[in-house]
Amino acid sequence: AAGVIQSPRHLIKEKRETATLKCYPIPRHDTVYWYQQGPGQDPQFLISFYEKMQSDKGSIPDRFSAQQFSDYHSELNMSSLELGDSALYFCASSSTGGRSYEQYFGPGTRLTVT
Amino acid sequence: AQTVTQSQPEMSVQEAETVTLSCTYDTSENNYYLFWYKQPPSRQMILVIRQEAYKQQNATENRFSVNFQKAAKSFSLKISDSQLGDTAMYFCAFMRDTGTASKLTFGTGTRLQVTL
Numbered sequence: 001a002a003g004v005i006q007s008p009r010h011l012i013k014e015k016r017e018t019a020t021l022k023c024y025p026i027p028r029h030d031t032v033y034w035y036q037q038g039p040g041q042d043p044q045f046l047i048s049f050y051e052k053m054q055s056d057k058g059s060i061p062d063r064f065s066a067q068q069f070s071d072y073h074s075e076l077n078m079s080s081l082e083l084g085d086s087a088l089y090f091c092a093s094s095s096t097g098g099r100s101y102e103q104y105f106g107p108g109t110r111l112t113v114t
Numbered sequence: 115a116q117t118v119t120q121s122q123p124e125m126s127v128q129e130a131e132t133v134t135l136s137c138t139y140d141t142s143e144n145n146y147y148l149f150w151y152k153q154p155p156s157r158q159m160i161l162v163i164r165q166e167a168y169k170q171q172n173a174t175e176n177r178f179s180v181n182f183q184k185a186a187k188s189f190s191l192k193i194s195d196s197q198l199g200d201t202a203m204y205f206c207a208f209m210r211d212t213g214t215a216s217k218l219t220f221g222t223g224t225r226l227q228v229t230l
Contacts, residue, residue: 031214033217048216050214101211
């Protein structure tokens, strides 16, 4: 079965640079989520989109922005990168049909800021 | 706000044995979902099992089952016939039932080591 695709898988940036993470949800899934997992921590919710509209917002810095496009893929844009932004960034998708609401995660993008 | 607590940072079990991971949560919601996710060394987040709060019957998926106690706000995961491949970090997660999908709130995780 198709899974969530994230690119790139690894990214190395310097402080103050910009990064763009991409997410391609499972086909026919209408909701996309972004989570950030720091070293030794649990995933923290950043932002979500339902049918291309922002549906919820968590602890996302103002330096970060995200959107979902007409083909349902989503991008997380991160500017003025800081050392503390180094983390594993997950995208997850789900379908509201059937009310199961199970979220399926992509493999993550490991961002290292030096 | 909801909180999820996993009080066992690490656990160990021998292959073929049974182990139970604990999870408690705090919420004022009546309708919600609970999940267990597995994160092996590859760091992939894998959905293990789901429980709807409105269902009294405990969910089961092959060797994985839960003990859901709504009044006590407890949601433990039992792994039967443990296998080496079960070695992973296990996260308990809570999701409000808003009529559409909503964010997951995770516990801090339990690291499970399966030994020979």
